[in-house]
Amino acid sequence: MIASNLIVFWLNGTRIISTNRRVYADRQRVSVEGHGDSYNLQVRAVQQWDDGEYTCQLPGPHTISQTSRLLVSSMNLLHVVC
Secondary structure, three states: OOOOOOOOEEEEOOEEEEEOOEEOOOOOOEEEEEEOOEEEEEEOOOOHHHOEEEEEEEOOOOOEEEEEEEOOOOOOOEEEEO
């Protein structure tokens, strides 16, 4: 389970999309939901420019990160789980 005092970042490449549930990207299309030990990134109405690497990162002395690659071939819903 993710401790409540930890910060969870979602990044698209090197650009920070969110910190915990606070979203800095297009809020009409992007949201982050926390459920227990996961923070789920959701992108609606996926566009070609959404293509790329998405990383969920827990920074600290021993940074933990998980990266997924999104290849956009159609305009559907993207749901990436961390």
